[in-house]
Amino acid sequence: MCAGECFLGARDEVPHVRKWVRATLEGQTAFPGGVSPDSLDDVELCAGEILANAARYSDLSADAMARVSVFLIGDAESGFRAVRVECHDPGNVREHVPALREEDAPYATYGRGLRIVAALAARYDAFAHPDGGNVAWFEMDV
Numbered sequence: 001m002c003a004g005e006c007f008l009g010a011r012d013e014v015p016h017v018r019k020w021v022r023a024t025l026e027g028q029t030a031f032p033g034g035v036s037p038d039s040l041d042d043v044e045l046c047a048g049e050i051l052a053n054a055a056r057y058s059d060l061s062a063d064a065m066a067r068v069s070v071f072l073i074g075d076a077e078s079g080f081r082a083v084r085v086e087c088h089d090p091g092n093v094r095e096h097v098p099a100l101r102e103e104d105a106p107y108a109t110y111g112r113g114l115r116i117v118a119a120l121a122a123r124y125d126a127f128a129h130p131d132g133g134n135v136a137w138f139e140m141d142v
């Protein structure tokens with residue numbers, strides 16, 4: 001079930017879209033009880049990393065926006081099991097793709113974002129979309 005989708009067209013919209021992810025989950029009514037505050041914090045942190053990457057590495061514009069989707073995973077029998085956040089960006093002329101960077105010096109100031117996502121999320125991945133652009137996603141069990 002898709003809880004909502006939003007579009008990211010410029011770097012300075014990242015904080016807004018990150019807060020939208022949280023607000024969407026706080027406002028969901030499909031599953032009583034919803035997402036715990038701790039899980040919400042983790043979802044927002046990981047969403048912030050993949051949104052920041054889309055803003056930094058893809059060629060965002062008003063005509064080429066990233067689509068950000070939040071899904072609720074569960075059913076009536078097993079209840080609410082996970083949240084999935086996906087960001088499909090427009091790609092970039094340099095053909096960068098999202099990928100964990102090799103371990104660098106311990107004090108490197110880059111290459112942390114996807115490691116944070118990998119550490120906190122139950123599942124995550126990224127791939128080049130066959131229709132263009134890159135998709136980064138993660139699922140947080142709740």
Ligand SMILES: Nc1ncnc2c1ncn2[C@@H]1O[C@H](COP(=O)(O)OP(=O)(O)OP(=O)(O)O)[C@@H](O)[C@H]1O
Binds near residue numbers: 054058100110111136
């Ligand atoms: N949406 C994306 N499009 C293209 N390349 C990406 C995208 N997301 C990540 N990458 C690539 O994957 C690498 C690893 O991303 P990651 O977020 O882990 O580190 P970073 O963005 O380099 O640094 P940090 O997140 O610590 O500021 C990036 O350096 C970039 O080359």
Ligand SMILES: [Mg+2]
Binds near residue numbers: 052053111112113114
């Ligand atoms: Mg990053």
